[in-house]
Amino acid sequence: xxxxxxxxxxxxxxxxxxxxxxxxxxxxxxxxxxxxxxxxxxxxxxxxxxxxxxxxxxxxxxxxxxxxxxxxxxxxxxxxxxxxxxxxxxxxxxxxxxxxxxxxxxxxxxxxxxxxxxxxxxxxxxxxxxxxxxxxxxxxxxxxxxxxxxxxxxxxxxxxxxxxxxxxxxxxxxxxxxxxxxxxxxxxxxxxxxxxxxxxxxxxxxxxxxxxxxxxxxxxxxxxxxxxxxxxxxxxxxxxxxxxxxxxxxxxxxxxxxxxxxxxxxxxxxxxxxxxxxxxxxxxxxxxxxxxxxxxxxxxxxxxxxxxxxxxxxxxxxxxxxxxxxxxxxxxxxxxxxxxxxxxxxxxxxxxxxxxxxxxxxxxxxxxxxxxxxxxxxxxxxxxxxxxxxxxxxxxxxxxxxxxxxxxxxx
Amino acid sequence: xxxxxxxxxxxxxxxxxxxxxxxxxxxxxxxxxxxxxxxxxxxxxxxxxxxxxxxxxxxxxxxxxxxxxxxxxxxxxxxxxxxxxxxxxxxxxxxxxxxxxxxxxxxxxxxxxxxxxxxxxxxxxxxxxxxxxxxxxxxxxxxxxxxxxxxxxxxxxxxxxxxxxxxxxxxxxxxxxxxxxxxxxxxxxxxxxxxxxxxxxxxxxxxxxxxxxxxxxxxxxxxxxxxxxxxxxxxxxxxxxxxxxxxxxxxxxxxxxxxxxxxxxxxxxxxxxxxxxxxxxxxxxxxxxxxxxxxxxxxxxxxxxxxxxxxxxxxxxxxxxxxxxxxxxxxxxxxxxxxxxxxxxxxxxxxxxxxxxxxxxxxxxxxxxxxxxxxxxxxxxxxxxxxxxxxxxxxxxxxxxxxxxxxxxxxxxxxxxxxxxxx
Numbered sequence: 109x110x111x112x113x114x115x116x117x118x119x120x121x122x123x124x125x126x127x128x129x130x131x132x133x134x135x136x137x138x139x140x141x142x143x144x145x146x147x148x149x150x151x152x153x154x155x156x157x158x159x160x161x162x163x164x165x166x167x168x169x170x171x172x173x174x175x176x177x178x179x180x181x182x183x184x185x186x187x188x189x190x191x192x193x194x195x196x197x198x199x200x201x202x203x204x205x206x207x208x209x210x211x212x213x214x215x216x217x218x219x220x221x222x223x224x225x226x227x228x229x230x231x232x233x234x235x236x237x238x239x240x241x242x243x244x245x246x247x248x249x250x251x252x253x254x255x256x257x258x259x260x261x262x263x264x265x266x267x268x269x270x271x272x273x274x275x276x277x278x279x280x281x282x283x284x285x286x287x288x289x290x291x292x293x294x295x296x297x298x299x300x301x302x303x304x305x306x307x308x309x310x311x312x313x314x315x316x317x318x319x320x321x322x323x324x325x326x327x328x329x330x331x332x333x334x335x336x337x338x339x340x341x342x343x344x345x346x347x348x349x350x351x352x353x354x355x356x357x358x359x360x361x362x363x364x365x366x367x368x369x370x371x372x373x374x375x376x377x378x379x380x381x382x383x384x385x386x387x388x389x390x391x392x393x394x395x396x397x398x399x400x401x402x403x404x405x406x407x408x409x410x411x412x413x414x415x416x417x418x419x420x421x422x423x424x425x426x427x428x429x430x431x432x433x434x435x436x437x438x439x440x441x442x443x444x445x446x447x448x449x450x451x452x453x454x455x456x457x458x459x460x461x462x463x464x465x466x467x468x469x470x471x472x473x474x475x476x477x478x479x480x481x482x483x484x485x486x487x488x489x490x491x492x493x494x495x496x497x498x499x500x501x502x503x504x505x506x507x508x509x510x511x512x513x514x515x516x517x518x519x
Numbered sequence: 520x521x522x523x524x525x526x527x528x529x530x531x532x533x534x535x536x537x538x539x540x541x542x543x544x545x546x547x548x549x550x551x552x553x554x555x556x557x558x559x560x561x562x563x564x565x566x567x568x569x570x571x572x573x574x575x576x577x578x579x580x581x582x583x584x585x586x587x588x589x590x591x592x593x594x595x596x597x598x599x600x601x602x603x604x605x606x607x608x609x610x611x612x613x614x615x616x617x618x619x620x621x622x623x624x625x626x627x628x629x630x631x632x633x634x635x636x637x638x639x640x641x642x643x644x645x646x647x648x649x650x651x652x653x654x655x656x657x658x659x660x661x662x663x664x665x666x667x668x669x670x671x672x673x674x675x676x677x678x679x680x681x682x683x684x685x686x687x688x689x690x691x692x693x694x695x696x697x698x699x700x701x702x703x704x705x706x707x708x709x710x711x712x713x714x715x716x717x718x719x720x721x722x723x724x725x726x727x728x729x730x731x732x733x734x735x736x737x738x739x740x741x742x743x744x745x746x747x748x749x750x751x752x753x754x755x756x757x758x759x760x761x762x763x764x765x766x767x768x769x770x771x772x773x774x775x776x777x778x779x780x781x782x783x784x785x786x787x788x789x790x791x792x793x794x795x796x797x798x799x800x801x802x803x804x805x806x807x808x809x810x811x812x813x814x815x816x817x818x819x820x821x822x823x824x825x826x827x828x829x830x831x832x833x834x835x836x837x838x839x840x841x842x843x844x845x846x847x848x849x850x851x852x853x854x855x856x857x858x859x860x861x862x863x864x865x866x867x868x869x870x871x872x873x874x875x876x877x878x879x880x881x882x883x884x885x886x887x888x889x890x891x892x893x894x895x896x897x898x899x900x901x902x903x904x905x906x907x908x909x910x911x912x913x914x915x916x917x918x919x920x921x922x923x924x925x926x927x928x929x930x931x932x933x934x935x936x937x938x939x940x941x942x
Contacts (some may be wrong), residue, residue, distance in 0.1 A: 130559055131886045132533065168524045179530040199879050204528035212524055229817025233773065237820050237840045241773045241942070243671045258649045345770065347667035379592070380608035385601055389657060395664045417660055425911020444818065448609045452632070455611030458561045458630050460712045462889055508868075 109483040110467050112297075113304050114475075115310060119320045120292025124471050125307040126299040126478060128464055134200035134300030134326070135465050138210055139472040141295075142288035143190040144265040145328055145406060151280055154266020156187040157231050158284055162194065164223035165218035169209055179205045187265050190405045191476060195465060200301035211314035217285055218284045224278060231273050235266050243346045247516055251352050254340050255409060255512040260330035271463040282393075283323075290321030299468040331407060333357070338512040343519045347394070351422040352514040353429060354409040355505050357401060361477060365401075366490050367501035368410055373449045374498070375436065376412070380448070383414075386432055393420045393428055404476070410505065415433040422515040437502050444462055450491045457487060532875060533882050536912060538905050541724075541895055544734070548740040552723040553895065554734055557888040561631040563727030563891060565638075565737065567645065568617060568624035568896075571719045573691035574753050576712070579703050580695045584623050586658060587709045587717065588616040591625065593654035595647035600654050603640070612637045614644070620692045621830055622900075624718065625791055631728050635736065642740040645718070650709045663698045673768060673839060673942040677775035680764045681866040684937045685779060685834060687757025692829075719747045722899075726892045756781070763938040774846040774942035775848050777837035778853060780935055782826060785901045790833075791914035793826070799865060799873050799923060800824050800856060801837055801866075803880070807856045808837070816852075847942045860927040864920035877915045881908075 112126045114143050144155050162185065163172045176183055181198030183206075196206045219318040241450035248264050256262040267273050296315070298307040334356055357368045376383050376399025382398040460466045474483040543552040573581045591598045592607075593615060607614055612629035627641045669675040679695040686693030723741060727735065783790060794802075801808035801824030810824045822839035841849045865873075885891050885908075898907045 132536075133886045150612055150660070173804050174872055175527065176877035177803070178878075180533065180875045180882070182804070182876075182880065182883070197883055199531075199533045199882055201533060201862070202528075202530045202879075205530055208524070208528050215524075226814065226817040232822055233818070233840070233842060234820035237674075241771055241840065241858075243668055243674060317522065345671075347671060350663060378608040379604040380601070385604065389600070389654070392660075395661050415664065418664065447604075449892055451609060451611040453631075456632050462560055462562050462887060464886070464895045 109481070110471055112471055112480060114480065115311075117291065117316050119313050119318055120290075121311070121318075122161055122295045123307070123311050124295070124297045124475055125302070125304050126297065126467060126471060127302065128299060128467075129301050130182060131464055132301055132437070133464065134174055134198055134206075134298070134302050135468040136196045136198070136203065136206040136210060137299070137465075137468040137472050138194045138214075139295045139297075139475055139476050140192045140194075141190075141293050142192055143188050145189050145260045145404075145490050146288065146325060147260055147263075148326070150272060151276065152263045152269070152272045153231070153265070154276060154280060155192055155274060156267070156285055157227065157273060158281065159185050159187045159192050160231060161219055161223065161229040161281060162213055162217065164217070164227065165220050166213040167198070167218050168212050172213065176205065176211055176212040178426060181206060183209075187263055189261055189402075191473070193469065193472065195469065197465060197492055203298070203300075203302055206491045207310045207314040210296075212319060214289060214291065214315070215318045217289070219278075219281065222277075224281065228273055228276065231266075232270055235270055235273065239264070239266060243344075244350055244516060247278075247350065247352055247514065250340060250342055250516075251354055251411075251512065251514050254338050254514065255354050255356070256328040259406060260328060261331075261404060261406065261408060266348070287323040287325060289319065291315060292320045292471060293316050296420060297468045297472045297475075299471070300464055328406065334510055334512075337508045338515070339515070341515045341517060343517045346516070346518050348418050348422065349416040349422040349518050350516040351414050351416065351425045352516065353412045353426060354512050355507075355510050357408060357410045357505055359407045360403060360405050362407070364501045364505070366486070366493060367498050367503060368401050369403075369490065370449060370498050370504070371502050372401050372410060372492060373459065374441065374445055374457070375399045375433075375450065377449075377452065382432060382436065383412075387414065387428055390498040391428060392417055393425050397429075422517060426513060426515075432496065434507050437499065437506060441498060443495075446495055453487055453490055536882055536885075538885055538908060539888075539891060540764070540905055541892060544738055546738050548742055548744055548746045550721050550723060550741060550744065550746060552725065552734075552738060552741070553892070553899070554725045554729070555888045555892050557726060557728050559728070560888065562889075563629050563631055563634050563729060564626065564725065564892075565629075565641070565727075565733070566624060566626040566724045567618065567716060567721055567722065567741070568622050568933070569719050569721040570621065571623045571712075571717045572621060572696060575716045575719070575749070578689065578694070580708055581691065582662070582696050582700050582704050583708045583712050585618055585662075585696075586653065586655065586704050587712045588618055588623055588625065589658055590650050590655060590709055591644040591648045593658070594649045594651045595643050596649060597643070598640070600651065606640055610637050614641065624721075631811065634729065634733065638736065640908060645744060648713060650706050650713070652706055652893065655706055659704065659742050662685070662696075663701050665696055666696055666701070670806055673771050673773065673775040677777045677939050677941040678765065679765065680939045680941065681777040681779060681836065681937070684759040684764055684939060685756070685781065690754055690756055690853065692866055693757075701812065709842055716747065716749070719749045720742060721746060726888050726893050759937065762934070762936070763940070765939075766941045768942045771942035772843055774839045774843050774940050775840045776846050777836060777939040778835060778840055778936050780937060782833045782835050782930065784832045785828075785898070785903060785907065789926050789929065791911050792918065792922045793930065794911065795823055795873070795877070795915065795918055796860065796923050796926050797826055797835065798877060799869070800860060803845050803873075805872060805875055805876065807859070808853065811856060812839070812841075812849055812852055818842050818849055822849070826898055843942060846942075850938060854933045857927065857931050857933065861925075861931065865923055870920055873917070874915060879911070882910055883916065
């Protein structure tokens with residue numbers, strides 16, 4: 109486990125402190141419990157766009173980045189379906205500046221019309237760069253839209269369309285800020301060359317006077333159970349066919365999620381995985397193949413994706429994949445396979461721990477799930493699941509009526 | 520007492536930054552081994568890097584080093600391809616190919632717990648590989664597919680054309696692999712390269728929580744490798760005759776642009792000033808290019824300039840994907856920003872910001888042992904020592920606006936900057 113101390117301010121801000129005196133740096137990581145799952149149709153992508161605005165200046169800080177750079181620091185952020193996470197790295201002797209900056213933009217963001225407009229343009233270019241100007245770049249727009257009927261996981265975090273981004277207005281932005289960017293909807297992690305007492309004192313000094321939120325979050329629509337297979341053919345000017353097959357799975361903290369995680373570890377993680385060995389190395393249909401779970405808080409997706417060798421079709425690839433999945437369901441999992449997966453889970457924690465920033469982010473992420481201890485207990489749970497349970501879950505999840513398939517075809 | 524939020528907290532400039540030097544060991548066969556001990560971190564990284572590369576081969580065989588390295592994991596005299604995959608995965612160890620302009624090699628990422636088990640098998644890759652035909656055929660078709668996908672990506676394509684423009688298409692660094700180059704690679708080429716060229720001046724870099732005995736074991740494992748001391752002749756750069764390469768893509772919704780030129784060697788007295796110039800222009804989020812082209816005009820998601828590291832002489836590149844139709848406008852803005860830095864001193868405020876940012880960034884980029892060894896590798900391969908960074912830091916602490924202006928004037932002339940636009 110990553111060592112930490114925890115306290116909660118009166119306004120509800122949860123603070124975790126991880127001391128590491130082997131470095132002269134410090135990290136201030138603030139996670140807001142808001143992502144694209146909190147968006148509505150017509151205003152998709154707002155959570156991510158808002159992340160851009162958080163760098164647009166606050167009441168006492170005209171230019172966020174310059175104020176931080178002046179003390180030797182750097183800040184960046186990311187948004188996903190569930191969270192928005194801001195991370196600042198700064199020489200530990202100047203950590204107070206990070207407290208000043210983060211608290212000011214939590215208390216009183218100050219947005220000019222120019223910032224609101226320019227960041228729309230920037231996000232539109234980001235949308236194009238990552239999704240529209242890349243071969244297969246829109247695949248997950250299509251997959252999500254097919255797999256989900258009601259839940260906001262229907263669109264990627266960048267947003268459903270460029271039009272949505274173009275149409276946000278000041279009122280959308282202000283309402284979003286006041287609903288989600290409140291201390292009781294955030295987790296703050298202070299890590300690095302800093303003492304617990306100093307972190308406590310600075311947290312109180314800069315954050316305690318920020319009022320808690322009083323606007324309730326909108327309820328998120330539940331996704332109804334899928335009862336029949338969905339499929340879609342999409343044709344584009346790409347070098348080769350690609351297959352995307354996804355299955356609905358439980359949310360991160362629900363029963364059987366961990367089994368699903370293990371299923372994709374066995375099928376798709378590493379060079380010795382079944383997909384790599386059986387579909388890539390031993391057929392002339394798959395050029396690449398991978399499998400993973402999305403890891404969402406609400407029920408999400410298990411994803412199988414592969415690119416076909418030239419001249420081979422996504423449809424024939426699906427047949428081979430289905431065959432492999434059926435074999436997996438019917439053949440008992442070998443002890444050696446489980447040992448491998450356990451070794452990998454253990455090593456992953458070692459690798460993740462190398463960078464201070466990763467440790468801080470992990471603490472914040474698991475605290476947001478409900479308890480930072482989950483970082484350890486999720487791992488322990490994962491490595492204790494017997495083979496039979498994994499297979500049982502596979503039998504339930506990997507069915508045709510639970511699947512959605514995108515045949516991304518070369519024109 | 521109410522908190523006065525309008526007042527920024529006091530800050531200090533970090534002093535006394537000292538860099539841990541790696542331990543050096545020279546093996547019996549002359550290989551230098553560099554090691555940094557990480558008492559608190561159980562991840563272990565081992566890299567074997569050689570100077571073998573395309574320049575040792577005829578031009579039609581430029582992809583031979585790439586395939587040779589990737590085939591090392593596809594079978595040895597004692598283990599089949601699937602067996603090797605299972606072995607490394609079982610011990611949660613990753614073996615990756617290192618393939619750059621000037622380097623070839625393999626890296627091993629593992630944990631203290633499994634290190635001693637995986638070491639001999641990792642070592643065997645360097646002498647026992649057998650290059651089976653079946654696996655080679657798969658690798659070749661995968662590579663052909665990658666090449667056709669990259670050709671579709673405006674960014675990847677712009678990078679290729681930039682290399683071609685900077686070094687010339689006959690030069691190994693300017694080489695852009697095509698399907699025909701893949702088809703031209705045969706098993707015997709790999710076997711030959713493996714035996715006669717791969718082990719040119721190898722070096723070993725290790726970071727991890729290893730005991731002296733474990734480092735000794737690494738030394739023992741690698742001291743019997745036959746090391747080649749071979750000087751490949753690198754042809755002179757053959758800069759593309761035209762300053763601009765443009766590839767039009769009707770369907771693209773953005774243009775990928777790359778600007779750049781050759782710079783100077785890391786040993787040149789102006790080098791540190793150029794690093795500062797580059798940072799101010801486009802090297803950090805507060806840079807002139809970000810402020811103008813992203814934050815003011817919204818033409819792009821990101822625009823950055825950077826200095827590419829080569830043994831003899833470095834190069835410079837500006838990269839951005841911009842609104843389609845605005846490439847020329849953005850290129851003109853880049854020139855305007857360079858021009859401003861040539862005509863005017865950087866103001867006191869900006870000077871202070873960039874100076875403090877660079878000191879903080881310096882401290883940060885040396886803060887883990889794994890970062891440290893890669894910084895060390897950079898200078899070591901250019902024949903320099905950690906003194907390079909000590910001098911760099913000293914320079915950052917005291918440079919003046921005049922230093923920046925001088926290098927801007929001395930090294931940048933828009934008529935000498937190459938332009939690539941795809942999209």
